[in-house]
Amino acid sequence: MTAATNPATSGVKSVPGAPLLELEDVKMHFRTKGDGLLARGTKWVQAVDGVSLTVQPGETVGLVGESGCGKSTTARLITRLLEPTAGKIKYQGVDIAHMSERQLRPYRREIQLIFQDPYSSLNPRHTVGTIVGTALRTHGMVAKGGELKRVQELLEVVGLNPEHYNRYPHEFSGGQRQRIGIARALAARPKIIVADEPVSALDVSIQAQVMNLLENLRKELGIAFVFIAHDLGVVRHFCDRVAVMYLGRMVEEGPRNDLYEQPQHPYTQALLSAVPDIAVVRGVPPKTRIRLVGDVPSPVDPPSGCRFRTRCWKAQDICATQDPALEVKPTGTTTVACHFAEPPVESIVAEVV
Amino acid sequence: MSTDPNIPQGGNMTDQTVRSPQTVARTPRTRAEGEEAYLEVTDLHVQFPTADGKVNAVQGLSYALPLRRTLAIVGESGSGKSVSSMAILGLHDRKSTWISGSIKVGGKEVVGMSEKDLMDYRGADAAMIFQDPQSSLHPFFTIGDQIMESYRAHHNVSKRVAKARAIDMLGRVGIPNPARRVDQYPHEFSGGMRQRAMIAMALVNDPKLLIADEPTTALDVTVQAQILDLIADLQRDFGSAVVFITHDLGVVAEIADDILVMYGGNAVEHGPVDKILGTPLMPYTWGLLESIPAVSGTPGPLHPIPGSPPSLLAMPSGCAFHPRCEFKDRVAGDLCRTLKPELIPRTADQGRSSRCHLKEPDRVFETEVLPRLP
Numbered sequence A: 001m002t003a004a005t006n007p008a009t010s011g012v013k014s015v016p017g018a019p020l021l022e023l024e025d026v027k028m029h030f031r032t033k034g035d036g037l038l039a040r041g042t043k044w045v046q047a048v049d050g051v052s053l054t055v056q057p058g059e060t061v062g063l064v065g066e067s068g069c070g071k072s073t074t075a076r077l078i079t080r081l082l083e084p085t086a087g088k089i090k091y092q093g094v095d096i097a098h099m100s101e102r103q104l105r106p107y108r109r110e111i112q113l114i115f116q117d118p119y120s121s122l123n124p125r126h127t128v129g130t131i132v133g134t135a136l137r138t139h140g141m142v143a144k145g146g147e148l149k150r151v152q153e154l155l156e157v158v159g160l161n162p163e164h165y166n167r168y169p170h171e172f173s174g175g176q177r178q179r180i181g182i183a184r185a186l187a188a189r190p191k192i193i194v195a196d197e198p199v200s201a202l203d204v205s206i207q208a209q210v211m212n213l214l215e216n217l218r219k220e221l222g223i224a225f226v227f228i229a230h231d232l233g234v235v236r237h238f239c240d241r242v243a244v245m246y247l248g249r250m251v252e253e254g255p256r257n258d259l260y261e262q263p264q265h266p267y268t269q270a271l272l273s274a275v276p277d278i279a280v281v282r283g284v285p286p287k288t289r290i291r292l293v294g295d296v297p298s299p300v301d302p303p304s305g306c307r308f309r310t311r312c313w314k315a316q317d318i319c320a321t322q323d324p325a326l327e328v329k330p331t332g333t334t335t336v337a338c339h340f341a342e343p344p345v346e347s348i349v350a351e352v353v
Numbered sequence B: 001m002s003t004d005p006n007i008p009q010g011g012n013m014t015d016q017t018v019r020s021p022q023t024v025a026r027t028p029r030t031r032a033e034g035e036e037a038y039l040e041v042t043d044l045h046v047q048f049p050t051a052d053g054k055v056n057a058v059q060g061l062s063y064a065l066p067l068r069r070t071l072a073i074v075g076e077s078g079s080g081k082s083v084s085s086m087a088i089l090g091l092h093d094r095k096s097t098w099i100s101g102s103i104k105v106g107g108k109e110v111v112g113m114s115e116k117d118l119m120d121y122r123g124a125d126a127a128m129i130f131q132d133p134q135s136s137l138h139p140f141f142t143i144g145d146q147i148m149e150s151y152r153a154h155h156n157v158s159k160r161v162a163k164a165r166a167i168d169m170l171g172r173v174g175i176p177n178p179a180r181r182v183d184q185y186p187h188e189f190s191g192g193m194r195q196r197a198m199i200a201m202a203l204v205n206d207p208k209l210l211i212a213d214e215p216t217t218a219l220d221v222t223v224q225a226q227i228l229d230l231i232a233d234l235q236r237d238f239g240s241a242v243v244f245i246t247h248d249l250g251v252v253a254e255i256a257d258d259i260l261v262m263y264g265g266n267a268v269e270h271g272p273v274d275k276i277l278g279t280p281l282m283p284y285t286w287g288l289l290e291s292i293p294a295v296s297g298t299p300g301p302l303h304p305i306p307g308s309p310p311s312l313l314a315m316p317s318g319c320a321f322h323p324r325c326e327f328k329d330r331v332a333g334d335l336c337r338t339l340k341p342e343l344i345p346r347t348a349d350q351g352r353s354s355r356c357h358l359k360e361p362d363r364v365f366e367t368e369v370l371p372r373l374p
Helices: A071-078 A103-110 A128-138 A146-156 A161-165 A173-189 A202-220 A231-237 A256-261 A266-274 A280-282 A317-321 A346-350 B082-086 B115-121 B143-152 B160-173 B191-203 B221-239 B249-255 B273-278 B283-291 B334-337 B359-373
Strands: A023-030 A041-054 A060-064 A086-091 A110-115 A190-196 A224-228 A241-246 A248-255 B039-051 B054-066 B072-076 B098-105 B126-127 B209-213 B241-244 B258-263 B266-272
Touching: A023 A071, A041 A060, A041 A071, A041 A224, A041 A248, A060 A071, A060 A231, A071 A224, A103 A110, A110 A173, A128 A161, A128 A173, A128 A317, A146 A161, A146 A173, A146 B054, A161 A317, A202 B143, A202 B283, A224 A231, A231 A256, A241 A256, A241 A266, A241 A346, A248 A256, A248 A266, A266 B221, A280 B249, A280 B273, A317 B115, B039 B082, B039 B241, B054 B082, B054 B241, B054 B266, B072 B082, B072 B249, B082 B098, B082 B126, B082 B209, B082 B241, B126 B191, B143 B160, B143 B191, B143 B359, B160 B191, B191 B241, B209 B221, B221 B241, B221 B249, B241 B249, B249 B273, B258 B273, B258 B283, B266 B273, B283 B359
Parallel strands: A060 A224, A060 A241, A110 A190, A190 A224, B072 B241, B072 B258, B126 B209, B209 B241
Antiparallel strands: A023 A041, A023 A086, A241 A248, B039 B054, B039 B098, B258 B266
């Protein structure tokens, strides 16, 4: 990409030495009406309940967990599509958690979002040129008359034919539409992109194309990513660090290899053991699958203490009374929120079988 | 029917001293070889006439599946995997679909079967589980009503008997407290529970053929693991044949005996799972394997297949995969562009076949593709 107009950095403050993005004990509680005819007792859905996360410039952090764990809500909080009910969201050291829409404007340019569904995230009545061009104009990224040139540049960067700027979204395949969404995010020259399940709606071969594209962009443009996905293979492939969420809380966080090879939280272990692994046909011995009992409890009335204790085989009395802190344990290299954290012990597992 | 001990029962983790997880060993599947085919698909063609022209969704598909075996059909959108499987249940609209060939299920010919015979056949001989349990259950009726309706369509029994059967089935698929759950509505069930209820409904009449169309795609991995275990357990108990449609090769590796890879309405590779995924012989299957990031081992770069799947309205000449194939230039005489390869059984390798002009594909795979798998 050529350096066209210098992005308007005015308005974005920063504290020297601060990480690019820092969430501090962020909470998002949604209000729901109570049950019954009289709608008594307002309830609060604790979608995100105390998430802390740090992203350095150029770093990719994966956020994994099952549906309802709060990973998409976290994405919407980082991009400030939602205002958190508590906690701090610091961008370059400046808290943007409760900024007004006007104050937020310059920050919105630097924090972009890629959506899951390439079919519903593009306006069907706008051409690709308009879609990407709107992002350029909104953020004042190009001088008058330079818009089309820049749109075509961006289309080329994401691997689309630049001549197709006047086509409509329905003329593109799913993978190509996702590329348009990526071009739109890139138009603002962001420092960080929050990608919420960017490849899960795509076919396997197309998924790999889009992942390679994102990886090239990351390497060439140095953009940091918060990468949200439920596919643990995809996250492992793309991310430097991975955070595991369960029922609104972060249960484990650490460098990719440590988390995948030496997970310490029982939930991480169960999650990883549940992923079907194609390596079994190549002679890799099949993993023993940890069977979780029951369903994820309701975020309206989560269990006391550790939220995973109702499904955990290690649960003791302390788990119901004391909320485990997310901390580094002497047993491993990841930070983990569990009273009985330890790396997986194969011998115990083998005995059960 | 007694409760299967393999089905997880809620709330049995009371022993606080147990510090080990409840685990399931994944043993290699024992294969029932040499049995007579229960499902036999021969030269199946499915066409949809549209305003833009004729869509050849399935172009001459043939395979056979004996009881107690699981066949996984994999392929991308538009490969014909779902369309061919819907034809097995006679679910296509007669007026807008043109079907030829033969589908025999337990000796009955399904192609051309009358609507009345289809009503008797569906559910009793063959049943289907769909991807999205949310939209395949009726929101206005209780789970019990829907299972009972399915049972009473094939059995002349009282409501009381049918309800007892529904409760029994819900228990068998691992729904805790089935006697209470039977009177609940779909919205009161979680996603995994709904899929269990769907399976209970599909199996209530003891069908010998179960078709599962992406049954776990909408589910979380831990729930997916439960459902996969459940289907395998039930298959063992009921002795049924299972056609499992999926795009997830990891799932295939774990649950299937055989695999059928489809591309652009054709079968391109067919055979036992360990052989097809261990040493695939068709560049499309290679491309799929190179596109999947692994959860174990050293992460390597992905080598995606260039381009996108062909439009069924404008199929490429010759081999449907040739525009995306990096090996087409190795075949002499421009064959890939001009001549559609046949699905040929491998003489050296019993029970598998592939559709490709490439010479010595096993050597090409070993030397060029295997080293770069992610």
